[in-house]
Amino acid sequence: MFIVKVLTDIPILVVLSTFxxxxxxxxxxxxxxxxxxxxxxxxxxxxxxxxxxxxxxxIDEWMSANPYxxxxxxxxxxxxxxxxxxxxxxxxxxxxxxxxxxxxxNIQTTVDPLYFFNETSLVTSKYNNKFLxxxxxxxxxFGPLFTFLKIATAFGQIDFSSQDKTISxxxxxxxxxxxxxxxxxxxxxxxxxxxxxxxxLYNRKCTVxxxxxxxxxxxxxxxxxxxxxxxxxLKETKIQNNSISHLxxxxxxxxxxxxxxxxxxxxxxxxxxLIFGMNQVNKTMKDVAKSSSSDGVDDLF
Numbered sequence: 582m583f584i585v586k587v588l589t590d591i592p593i594l595v596v597l598s599t600f601x602x603x604x605x606x607x608x609x610x611x612x613x614x615x616x617x618x619x620x621x622x623x624x625x626x627x628x629x630x631x632x633x634x635x636x637x638x639x640i641d642e643w644m645s646a647n648p649y650x651x652x653x654x655x656x657x658x659x660x661x662x663x664x665x666x667x668x669x670x671x672x673x674x675x676x677x678x679x680x681x682x683x684x685x686x687n688i689q690t691t692v693d694p695l696y697f698f699n700e701t702s703l704v705t706s707k708y709n710n711k712f713l714x715x716x717x718x719x720x721x722x723f724g725p726l727f728t729f730l731k732i733a734t735a736f737g738q739i740d741f742s743s744q745d746k747t748i749s750x751x752x753x754x755x756x757x758x759x760x761x762x763x764x765x766x767x768x769x770x771x772x773x774x775x776x777x778x779x780x781x782l783y784n785r786k787c788t789v790x791x792x793x794x795x796x797x798x799x800x801x802x803x804x805x806x807x808x809x810x811x812x813x814x815l816k817e818t819k820i821q822n823n824s825i826s827h828l829x830x831x832x833x834x835x836x837x838x839x840x841x842x843x844x845x846x847x848x849x850x851x852x853x854x855l856i857f858g859m860n861q862v863n864k865t866m867k868d869v870a871k872s873s874s875s876d877g878v879d880d881l882f
Contacts, residue, residue, distance in 0.1 A: 592727030592764045596720065600771035603716045607779050610708035611786040617649045618703065618790035625797040633688050633801065634663075649707070653697045660692040662805065689805040694798040703794065704787045713779070717772040724768030731761035 624643060628636060644654035 590760055590764075592723070592731060593760070593767050595727070596723050596764065596767045596771055599716075599720060599723065600775060603713075603720070603775055604778060607713060607775075607782060610713070611782045614704050614707050615786035615790055617707075618787070618794055621647075621650060621703075622790060622793045622797060625794065625801060628801060630801055630803070637688060650698075650703075653702050657690070657692075657694065657697040660690045661802075662689045662691060689803045691805060693804050694802055695795055698795060698798055700787075700791060703791055716779075717776050720768050720772035720775060722768075724765035727764040727768070728761045731764060732758065 628640065633640075641654075641658070645651055
């Protein structure tokens with residue numbers, strides 16, 4: 582009978598209702614986070630670093646379509662460095678592709694993936710974390726609040742008008758004092774129990790899947806600093822400039838060789854044919870002149 586009276590007391594009902602609501606809220610939100618983290622990990626674990634260049638579009642489409650990670654993926658994608666290549670014509674006009682940098686052979690990032698995909702972005706930002714963390718304080722605060730409120734109410738009900746009423750009111754006071762003390766016990770106890778359950782659920786539902794996701798992203802994308810990448814580009818530029826300088830230095834000799842070869846193979850035969858033709862024309866004109874001169878002498882005589 583006393584237990585039923587205690588459990589039906591309004592302050593204790595408020596404490597127990599807050600405690601049960603907090604547990605339900607905690608399980609619901611941590612379950613939501615756990616479901617999305619496991620889905621994210623299942624998708625990321627299907628890819629390997631070696632085939633990232635060929636399947637990046639597939640990753641981009643899935644990430645952009647998933648509202649759980651779309652925002653942080655958009656920011657992370659701006660830090661990616663792709664393996665750029667240039668098309669060069671080789672022999673027989675066949676295209677050859679050469680990488681810009683000898684060390685950037687896959688997709689790399691200039692910022693650590695954990696800067697975007699971390700506990701704050703993947704877990705605590707997906708629910709009202711500040712409210713959840715303040716629940717133990719709220720439950721603990723209910724203890725002294727309702728205890729002193731119960732004591733104040735009990736003292737206000739004391740009646741010293743008669744001996745019987747005094748004895749009855751004092752008895753009610755002692756009963757109310759006991760219930761007031763139990764309010765603090767329930768409040769502090771529920772706060773401690775909630776802390777234990779919340780930490781256990783957070784570690785199992787959030788921390789473990791989060792660690793798997795962070796590890797998978799770290800294995801998928803190599804981290805390269807912006808300074809290192811610029812240094813690699815500078816090194817490649819110096820190599821190309823050196824090749825160009827050698828090419829420019831050898832151009833006069835190559836031009837002379839090509840010019841001499843062109844004259845020998847094209848212009849000399851043409852000039853020889855032209856001289857031969859002119860000699861033939863000259864010979865023909867002499868023959869015509871001789872023929873014309875002999876005919877005139879014959880007419881005179």
